[in-house]
Amino acid sequence: MSTSEGSSVGLRWGLLGAARIARALIPAIRAAGGEVVALGVRDAASERARAFSDEWGVPLVGGYQDVLDAELDAVYNPLPNDLHRPWSLAALRAGKHVLTEKPLVLNAAEARELADVAQATGRVLLEAFAYRFHPHIARLRELVQAGELGDLRAVRAAFGFTLENPDDFRWEADKGGGALFDVGTYPVNLIRLLLGEPTAAVARARWTPGGVDLGLSGVLEYPAALASVDCAFDWGDQPSQRLTLLGTRGTLDMNGVYNSNTQSPVSFTVTTAAGVREEEFPPFNAYAAMVDHFQRAALGEKAALYPPEDSVKHARVLDALFAAARTRERVEV
Numbered sequence: 001m002s003t004s005e006g007s008s009v010g011l012r013w014g015l016l017g018a019a020r021i022a023r024a025l026i027p028a029i030r031a032a033g034g035e036v037v038a039l040g041v042r043d044a045a046s047e048r049a050r051a052f053s054d055e056w057g058v059p060l061v062g063g064y065q066d067v068l069d070a071e072l073d074a075v076y077n078p079l080p081n082d083l084h085r086p087w088s089l090a091a092l093r094a095g096k097h098v099l100t101e102k103p104l105v106l107n108a109a110e111a112r113e114l115a116d117v118a119q120a121t122g123r124v125l126l127e128a129f130a131y132r133f134h135p136h137i138a139r140l141r142e143l144v145q146a147g148e149l150g151d152l153r154a155v156r157a158a159f160g161f162t163l164e165n166p167d168d169f170r171w172e173a174d175k176g177g178g179a180l181f182d183v184g185t186y187p188v189n190l191i192r193l194l195l196g197e198p199t200a201a202v203a204r205a206r207w208t209p210g211g212v213d214l215g216l217s218g219v220l221e222y223p224a225a226l227a228s229v230d231c232a233f234d235w236g237d238q239p240s241q242r243l244t245l246l247g248t249r250g251t252l253d254m255n256g257v258y259n260s261n262t263q264s265p266v267s268f269t270v271t272t273a274a275g276v277r278e279e280e281f282p283p284f285n286a287y288a289a290m291v292d293h294f295q296r297a298a299l300g301e302k303a304a305l306y307p308p309e310d311s312v313k314h315a316r317v318l319d320a321l322f323a324a325a326r327t328r329e330r331v332e333v
Contacts, residue, residue, distance in 0.1 A: 010034035011074045011295050014067035016087055017041055018052040019078035021101060024261060026056050028287035032295055040067035068094040074298060077101060080169040081176025085110045092117045097124040097298040103181045108315040115308035124298045127311045129189055130260035133289035136268065136281045143252065144194050148272065150249030155194060155227040157187030158242045159258055160235035171212055178213040180321060184231030186258045188317050190243065191220060191227045197313055198222055200332045205325035218321045260286040
């Protein structure tokens with residue numbers, strides 16, 4: 001692994017599917033010293049699969065099971081959400097380390113199952129929230145923990161964009177579609193990073209005729225704070241990735257907070273009694289940092305920052321938000 005920390009060995013990776021997000025992960029794997037040695041797709045004879053293989057220089061070995069049967073160390077699973085559980089389970093049982101796109105699975109019971117299998121097989125399982133590895137996230141956590149903003153009383157976190165493709169699986173309920181799974185999961189994840197685990201949730205949603213949450217807004221309850229989550233698939237031309245922290249001694253505001261590969265500097269604004277300042281962070285590829293960390297954990301060089309148990313806790317919060325939106329009642333986490 002050719003990184004600044006000096007690890008000498010990367011992993012051999014296989015890809016399940018030719019998803020668009022894989023275009024970010026293939027360069028990240030290579031930047032972290034790994035090698036992408038196998039691609040498996042639903043239809044190996046398709047022109048799209050062959051074009052993807054040629055474009056990225058990844059051998060097309062056949063279907064998903066052919067990837068699991070190949071000589072490799074790790075699997076990246078960016079399949080539609082309903083296929084995360086079966087193929088991540090199969091990969092773990094085949095002895096592969098697994099990096100699975102968010103959401104890891106569709107509910108907490110499935111997350112518990114995957115976590116148990118990862119423990120039993122001794123394989124690394126990571127939910128691919130790459131944004132967590134960006135330096136501005138570490139700095140946000142540091143500011144909160146140091147108390148510069150005082151005690152947080154409110155967190156407002158939002159992520160939305162316009163999903164225009166009517167054939168996208170994210171419009172299909174039985175495939176795990178919807179705004180909360182796709183973009184709302186990021187605000188929930190960041191709130192948990194900053195405040196820990198909530199005690200309860202309330203929520204409302206706008207549902208499509210097919211039962212998918214087009215937009216969802218919720219509030220997560222904490223002993224001394226409330227955290228709001230807003231997400232949607234119809235927020236117009238300008239995607240929003242906003243975070244506001246309101247504390248007893250100051251505030252913080254940021255847009256672009258969930259970006260994982262920043263091509264230009266990003267910044268947040270802190271306002272306290274001492275004045276207003278901006279903290280800026282240079283361009284950074286958090287996908288490569290995530291893959292680097294994953295590989296080091298798989299090689300036993302460091303402990304995983306976000307073990308599967310974290311994904312179980314995360315899924316419980318998503319479950320509570322969905323239940324609250326459907327029942328219109330307060331749901332304990």
